[in-house]
Amino acid sequence: MPKTILLIDDEQTFLEPLADALEYKGYRVLKARTAEDGLDILSREPVDLVTIDIMLDPGNSLSDVQSQHTGIFLCEQIREKYPLLDAFCISVVSDKKTIDKIRSLGIRFLRKGETPLRTVLNMMQSMLTGIAYSTERDKD
Amino acid sequence: MSEAEMPDAGQSEKINKIESENKRLREEIKRTEQERVEYLQNVSHQLVAPLNAIKWHIENLTEGRIGYERGVKVLRSIYSQASIAVHLAKNFSLMSNLEGEHALSSLKEPLEEVNLHRLLINLSNDFQPLAWDQKIDIKVEDDQFDDAPCVLAMKPLISQVFSNVIENAVKYSNQGSKIIIHGRYVLSSDTFLVSIKNQGIPLPIEHEQEVFNRGFRTADAQRKAPAGTGFGLYIARRIIESHEGKISALTENGWTVFNIVLSVKGLKGKARIRDA
Numbered sequence: 001m002p003k004t005i006l007l008i009d010d011e012q013t014f015l016e017p018l019a020d021a022l023e024y025k026g027y028r029v030l031k032a033r034t035a036e037d038g039l040d041i042l043s044r045e046p047v048d049l050v051t052i053d054i055m056l057d058p059g060n061s062l063s064d065v066q067s068q069h070t071g072i073f074l075c076e077q078i079r080e081k082y083p084l085l086d087a088f089c090i091s092v093v094s095d096k097k098t099i100d101k102i103r104s105l106g107i108r109f110l111r112k113g114e115t116p117l118r119t120v121l122n123m124m125q126s127m128l129t130g131i132a133y134s135t136e137r138d139k140d
Numbered sequence: 141m142s143e144a145e146m147p148d149a150g151q152s153e154k155i156n157k158i159e160s161e162n163k164r165l166r167e168e169i170k171r172t173e174q175e176r177v178e179y180l181q182n183v184s185h186q187l188v189a190p191l192n193a194i195k196w197h198i199e200n201l202t203e204g205r206i207g208y209e210r211g212v213k214v215l216r217s218i219y220s221q222a223s224i225a226v227h228l229a230k231n232f233s234l235m236s237n238l239e240g241e242h243a244l245s246s247l248k249e250p251l252e253e254v255n256l257h258r259l260l261i262n263l264s265n266d267f268q269p270l271a272w273d274q275k276i277d278i279k280v281e282d283d284q285f286d287d288a289p290c291v292l293a294m295k296p297l298i299s300q301v302f303s304n305v306i307e308n309a310v311k312y313s314n315q316g317s318k319i320i321i322h323g324r325y326v327l328s329s330d331t332f333l334v335s336i337k338n339q340g341i342p343l344p345i346e347h348e349q350e351v352f353n354r355g356f357r358t359a360d361a362q363r364k365a366p367a368g369t370g371f372g373l374y375i376a377r378r379i380i381e382s383h384e385g386k387i388s389a390l391t392e393n394g395w396t397v398f399n400i401v402l403s404v405k406g407l408k409g410k411a412r413i414r415d416a
Contacts, residue, residue, distance in 0.1 A: 011189055012274070013193035013217075013270075014189065014193060016197075017199070017200055017214075020197075020205060020214070021200055021205050024200075024205040055367050056366065057363055057364050057366070067366035068366055092185045092189065092192075112192045113188035113192040116195075117199045117200065118199065
């Protein structure tokens with residue numbers, strides 16, 4: 001049974017190449033466009049790893065969540081409900097306060113635009129297999 | 141302090157006034173600075189999204205992670221993302237012109253005959269791949285464009301108006317809906333009317349004017365697309381005004397409609413005067 005990766009991001013432009021690469025690597029990919037959809041999928045599907053965007057449409061039932069910080073809300077929810085779930089934050093947001101907050105929840109933060117896809121894939125693979133991530137593999 | 145050194149009531153009132161004016165100005169500078177920082181952050185966020193997609197798509201292609209058939213689609217997507225990056229960069233350049241209090245006419249784009257039908261087809265082709273991601277179909281209705289005269293206008297600017305309105309429609313449309321563009325020459329007023337309508341988040345009646353204000357975004361728009369500057373429609377209005385045209389928007393029966401009216405003869409007459 002392939003491992004399942006859930007991508008929570010409202011930008012199709014971001015989801016598309018990442019999903020292509022993950023499917024090539026043999027993963028099952030699920031996509032959620034809002035925080036609400038993401039939490040809904042997590043509640044009913046077995047997910048091995050999740051990626052989270054920061055600025056995101058919270059969805060209708062979470063309309064009191066500020067869309068600028070939806071990702072932080074999501075990270076907190078995921079840590080509370082699924083403390084052992086591997087999670088990643090990938091975003092263009094780059095202010096220190098947000099990044100520190102995410103990292104304090106034990107969630108890795110990567111910057112969109114700066115992180116090669118290969119690095120993202122290798123980090124995910126190491127999280128899922130438990131084999132330590134090595135920058136050496138980024139050069140493959 | 142001797143009595144001579146004590147400021148009289150009139151003077152201290154003046155001092156108070158100056159101090160409160162000083163305070164107000166300092167707060168205004170702070171607010172403007174804050175707006176500028178937020179704007180620049182937004183600009184960078186918006187540009188990074190298509191550029192990141194282009195980089196990752198290219199990585200997939202060069203690393204052989206996708207097959208030929210998918211590869212062709214990916215190349216189309218790269219083209220579309222690049223078009224969007226260009227579109228955004230143009231907006232930012234226009235915005236910096238508007239910020240500098242320059243009238244748009246000082247951009248001195250030459251006036252030329254613009255075939256709006258062809259322009260709208262080209263623009264909808266640019267935005268269609270992005271729209272398809274949401275299963276949105278952009279349709280330019282051809283019939284009424286036939287035999288319509290060209291409009292004399294600053295083409296790159298007019299093109300930016302329509303791309304801003306179309307991009308807006310794509311961004312806020314419901315999944316699986318249609319964007320319909322049609323144009324009509326109105327003989328009685330010698331004007332050209334372009335309507336761009338979509339089904340998506342509604343524009344409340346109280347925001348019909350405001351939506352063209354600098355930086356304005358409705359609460360629904362902010363929720364659906366957190367990364368946005370609220371400048372696209374403002375730029376559109378400024379350009380249309382510099383062409384002595386009109387732009388308006390409303391939601392009716394589930395459709396949000398943007399109407400753009402450009403005078404054909406009006407600008408022509410002006411151009412002739414200027415050329416003379």
